[in-house]
Amino acid sequence: MVKSILLKKRPQGKPSVSDFEFVTEDVDLQINEGEILLETSYVSVDPYLRGRMSDAKSYVPPFELNKPIQSGIVAKVMASKNEKFAVGDFVSGMLAWKTQQTSTGEGLTKVDASNAPLSAYLGVLGMTGLTAYLGLNQIGKPVAGETLVVSGAAGAVGSIVGQIGKILGLHVIGIAGTDEKIELLKTEFGFDAGINYNTSKDINAELKKLAPNGVDIYFDNVGGPISDAVLFNINKFARLIICGAISVYNNTDIPKSISVQPFLVKNSALMQGFIVSNYAEKFPAAITHLSRWLAEEKLTYAETIVDGFDQIPNAFIDLFEGKNKGKMIVKI
Numbered sequence: 001m002v003k004s005i006l007l008k009k010r011p012q013g014k015p016s017v018s019d020f021e022f023v024t025e026d027v028d029l030q031i032n033e034g035e036i037l038l039e040t041s042y043v044s045v046d047p048y049l050r051g052r053m054s055d056a057k058s059y060v061p062p063f064e065l066n067k068p069i070q071s072g073i074v075a076k077v078m079a080s081k082n083e084k085f086a087v088g089d090f091v092s093g094m095l096a097w098k099t100q101q102t103s104t105g106e107g108l109t110k111v112d113a114s115n116a117p118l119s120a121y122l123g124v125l126g127m128t129g130l131t132a133y134l135g136l137n138q139i140g141k142p143v144a145g146e147t148l149v150v151s152g153a154a155g156a157v158g159s160i161v162g163q164i165g166k167i168l169g170l171h172v173i174g175i176a177g178t179d180e181k182i183e184l185l186k187t188e189f190g191f192d193a194g195i196n197y198n199t200s201k202d203i204n205a206e207l208k209k210l211a212p213n214g215v216d217i218y219f220d221n222v223g224g225p226i227s228d229a230v231l232f233n234i235n236k237f238a239r240l241i242i243c244g245a246i247s248v249y250n251n252t253d254i255p256k257s258i259s260v261q262p263f264l265v266k267n268s269a270l271m272q273g274f275i276v277s278n279y280a281e282k283f284p285a286a287i288t289h290l291s292r293w294l295a296e297e298k299l300t301y302a303e304t305i306v307d308g309f310d311q312i313p314n315a316f317i318d319l320f321e322g323k324n325k326g327k328m329i330v331k332i
Contacts (some may be wrong), residue, residue, distance in 0.1 A: 002027050003309055005097040007063045011053055014320055019053070020313045021066070035102050037079040040309070041090065043097065043330040044072035044122040045316040046156075047246045059275050068096035072127055074111060074118045075101075085110070092121045099309055099332065116294065123156055123327035124301040125290060127276055131243060132160035133286045134279040136168075139241045139272050140217040144169030147211045149230055150191075152221030154181035154302075156327035157243060159189050161219045163299050166190045170217070173210050175203070175226055177322045184325060188300065203229035214238075222246050224257065231263040242273035246320065302326025 001024055008021040031037050049071060055062045063069055073095040077085050082105050085091065093108040095101060111121040123129065135157075136142060148165040152158040153174025162185065165172040174185040174194045182194035193210045200206050203226060207215070214235035220227050223245030234240070264271055279286075293299035304324040306315040312330045319328055 001025070001099075002029065002101075003099045004068045005309075005312055006066055007053060007069055009065065010055060011050070015050065015053065015313075015317050017313050017317070020069075022310065029100055029102055031079055031081050031102050033081050034104055035080075036077050036082050036085045036105055037100065037102055038075035038091070038095065039078050039100050040073055040075050040095070040098065040332045042074040042119050042122055043309075043312055043332065044126070045312060045319060045328050045330065046071065047244055047319055049316060050320075068098055070094050070096050072122050074121055090118055092126060097312055115291070119303055119305065119327075119329050119331070120294075120301065122329055123303060124160055124294060124299065125287060128156045128327055129160055129290045130279075130283055130286050131276040132157045133164060133290060134276060134282060135241050135243050135274055136161050136164055136217070136219060138279055138282070139270070139274060140219065140239050142168045142170055142217060145171075146216035147171045147173065147213060147235075148217045148219065149173045149175065149207070149211065149215050149233075150219045150221070151175045151226050151230070152244070152246060153185055153191065153194065154325055155221060156324070158219070158221050159185070159302060159326050160299070162191050163189050164293075165217075166192075167293060167298055171211070173207070175222075181322075181325065184302070188302065197226050204232045207233050217241070219243060220245075228258050231258070231260060234263060234267050234269055236267050236269075238267055238269040240269060240271040242271060304328050306330045308332070 004023045006021040009019050011019045051058050052063045074092045077087055077089040080087055085105055090111050091108040092111050148170040150158045150162050154176040162172045162174050172191045174191045175197055177198050182196050185191040185194045195206050215233045216235050216238055218230050218240045220242050221244045302325045309332050315328055315330050
């Protein structure tokens with residue numbers, strides 16, 4: 001029996017379980033020459049998937065209705081007619097939300113469970129870690145002694161960005177949504193300070209106290225009013241890295257925000273959006289750095305692991321309520 005999760009309809013506002021369809025099929029998957037049979041082990045759920053559920057123009061095509069959704073997955077090779085993969089190998093890559101599927105192996109990377117837990121290849125040693133490392137270094141161009149502010153700091157990318165910032169000698173301030181997450185940032189991830197945006201009466205004023213010399217680098221995962229507050233604190237030649245905008249992904253109306261242009265002009269500041277695939281040629285070097293820091297225990301990571309294939313949609317929806325600490329992963 002093969003289970004699949006399809007996109008039943010395009011969400012209006014915040015996604016709900018009714019936007020997905022669960023299908024169970026009694027099929028005997030056969031592989032042809034050059035193919036492998038995969039059994040899903042771990043599934044990554046990420047905020048960017050919300051954009052692909054819309055039919056709006058974006059950097060990748062939208063998901064098709066009544067077809068399985070795809071995301072980062074770690075899977076085990078159960079049968080192989082491909083000389084590059086052996087039975088028992090684990091691979092990671094973009095795969096369908098299915099308990100089993102066939103593949104030619106194109107776009108898949110072997111991963112080694114003896115080097116790191118398999119789930120790490122969806123997080124710190126996968127696209128999450130690459131996004132943090134490359135966004136901060138390629139756009140932020142950090143210099144030791146500068147101040148870095150990270151929004152969505154207790155999330156998968158944000159928590160790694162802050163740690164890399166500390167490794168590179170930055171003063172790091174994180175913005176997150178609970179006191180528990182702020183404590184996690186400081187005790188587990190080494191952030192210098194944190195702001196709880198749900199209890200802060202004035203993020204702008206609080207940031208001025210925590211960063212009296214201003215903000216040199218802002219790694220933005222959320223957009224909206226939080227990012228507006230950071231703008232009031234940026235320094236001359238500041239670099240604003242736009243990785244995501246989870247606070248507005250589910251808006252059905254055009255979001256209202258202050259104009260960024262005056263802040264950028266008067267500070268000669270750079271604001272640049274990016275997707276990690278822009279830097280694909282730099283992936284191997286980035287993974288080398290991340291792996292070494294992980295082995296040296298300079299880098300750690302948090303995961304929120306949910307059990308059960310049928311829980312994938314709920315885990316995805318929970319991202320928009322901030323229920324995750326670090327990377328949200330579903331274990332099958």
